Amino acid sequence: MTYSIKPDEHELREVRETVEKIINSCKYILEKKEDLSINLGYADREETGEFGVFGTARTSESAQIFFNTDVDNWRENLEDMAADGYGQTWVYEDSEVNFNWQQTLASITGLMLIEEISEPREIDVEELQEEWAERKTRISDKIFAEETENLSWQLKLAIGRELTENHDLEDLPDLNRSDVLETGDSLFE
Numbered sequence: 001m002t003y004s005i006k007p008d009e010h011e012l013r014e015v016r017e018t019v020e021k022i023i024n025s026c027k028y029i030l031e032k033k034e035d036l037s038i039n040l041g042y043a044d045r046e047e048t049g050e051f052g053v054f055g056t057a058r059t060s061e062s063a064q065i066f067f068n069t070d071v072d073n074w075r076e077n078l079e080d081m082a083a084d085g086y087g088q089t090w091v092y093e094d095s096e097v098n099f100n101w102q103q104t105l106a107s108i109t110g111l112m113l114i115e116e117i118s119e120p121r122e123i124d125v126e127e128l129q130e131e132w133a134e135r136k137t138r139i140s141d142k143i144f145a146e147e148t149e150n151l152s153w154q155l156k157l158a159i160g161r162e163l164t165e166n167h168d169l170e171d172l173p174d175l176n177r178s179d180v181l182e183t184g185d186s187l188f189e
Contacts, residue, residue: 060092084110101177132188
């Protein structure tokens with residue numbers, strides 16, 4: 001019988017070093033008050049999809065990141081996931097995220113943190129107009145645990161860029177649902 005154990009020692013070391021580097025960068029931009037525990041796990045290719053990573057940040061003190069080093073560009077996506085998780089846990093420190101619109105702001109904060117520490121990504125705002133029209137109602141007052149908003153990262157990034165034209169990154173958690181909707185409407189309608 002043959003077997004394999006994933007991740008290999010060197011893969012896990014590389015993942016840990018990558019996450020540490022990103023967290024150290026993030027903490028100079030948005031300083032967390034609470035400790036943060038990032039739990040890492042290996043997942044198969046089907047679970048991680050084309051990006052090679054996925055994760056969640058549900059509390060101010062913990063985030064989970066799953067990865068697969070066999071997927072192309074996993075490292076860059078891991079960096080983004082770590083920064084996004086950090087940004088979301090930072091938001092959770094000072095606000096209870098109960099509703100979809102609050103989770104959207106937490107996710108936007110994470111994406112804007114990625115923009116602060118890495119090369120900005122190009123997005124075509126005009127191509128997002130149809131998605132905005134179809135999905136803006138998902139930025140709702142519904143309880144987040146019951147229904148997720150499911151907006152693309154490109155759409156959230158476009159809204160985040162517009163929001164940070166008028167607000168500091170640190171102020172995003174203080175915004176409300178109508179701020180997000182009005183910003184999206186001004187961009188896409």
